[in-house]
Amino acid sequence: MGEKPIEGRTTAATEDGVVVFLIGMRVNRFTAVRSWWPVAREMPAMLRELARDQGSGLLGCKLLVGPPREAYVVQYWESKEKLLAYASASDRRHRPAWAAFNRRLRQGRGRVGFWHETYVVPAGAHESVYVNMPAHGLGRATGVVPVGRRGESAAERLRIS
Incomplete structure (x- = not known):
């Protein structure tokens, strides 16, 4: 079930800089459906729009649910x-x-919460390793290569002496 794991150790193929954007919502009152349902419905539509546009700049994404x-x-x-x-x-x-x-947030009196964080990560300031995993995270977004191509250790992949 799901994607087939890639045996051994891999790392994200890119050595370029990347922007990591985290965005989320918290339902503070489930009965206030009009406050949170439009957001829950619209986010997947935005991601589909971005995925169809090769020039959008979105490399990849993952939707996660939890904690409750x-x-x-x-x-x-x-x-x-x-x-x-x-x-x-x-x-x-x-x-x-x-x-x-x-508009709904202002009218909703705290029924739904929202947050986002943006991290601008320059080239050489990120590294990754995936062991016996399908392409995941940054590796899924940019492709994976065997670890040895970028360095056997995290310090080597980060170009730290």
Whole structure:
């Protein structure tokens, strides 16, 4: 079931910089469906829109649920410029969804919580290792290579002497 594991040790193929964007929501009151359901419905639609647009800058993402009441998405982006361009584009799904969510958030009196974090990671400042795993995380977003191609240790992959 699911993807076949890649035997041995692999690492993310990219040595370029990457932007890691985490975004999530917390349902504080399940009965306030009008406060949280539109967000829960719209996020997958935005991710599909981005996936169809090869030039969007989204390298890959993973939707996660849990602990109870919470859902979030881990996203990998080519650059902060492409992330911000998508966020502010009036002709894309995010901008109108964000405006509608903000209106509901103000009216909802704490029924739903929202958060996001953005990490701009320069080239040489990230490393990864996956052992007997299908492509995962940054490796799924950018491809994987055998660990030896980038260095046997985390210090080597991070180019630390």
